[in-house]
Amino acid sequence: MFSSAIGTAAKDVPLHQPTMMLPGDTSYPSFRYVVLHEFGHALGARHAHQHPDSNIPWDRQSTYTDALQRFGWTKETVDENILPSPRNDQHRYQPYDENSVMHYELRPQWTSNAWGQSESWEISDGDIAQMKQAYPMPTPPAPTSPSQGLLRSGPDQPTPPAEHHRRLRAADSDCTTQGAGLSGL
């Protein structure tokens, strides 16, 4: 099973264990989807289909049965990776996005009305919005005098490494509060 720790939960993974599991062969049939999806987890994203506002008409018992038969997943694994997560005040939610690369394929057996949906192999606008929220661009400081303004770098100037590091750390801390653990594919 492919997986990734979610955001800074990777810090809790023992050093001798991987924080992400990917297919070892790029010819794996859904390699692109798996890589995009697991790197989404690494950046702090959670499963779109587990959004508390998804309104997916889950058939819980059928989902447990099918996931056990198809993947060998326990009820606990299904609860953790497929069925809706309870709303968490520590999370910052974007609207439910059925086109997210963080959305599983929905098997018709998992819903009460045979709702089926394939996974998305493209990063959606919602995925981009979520990452912009989690990793905002810093606002450049205003020049304090005309001369300083002339000396300031243009927008294409690379961010100095120290500032870049600080900004990533700050964004990272936002994800720390969003729970932990390994997520299944």
Ligand SMILES: [Zn+2]
């Ligand atoms: Zn996942």
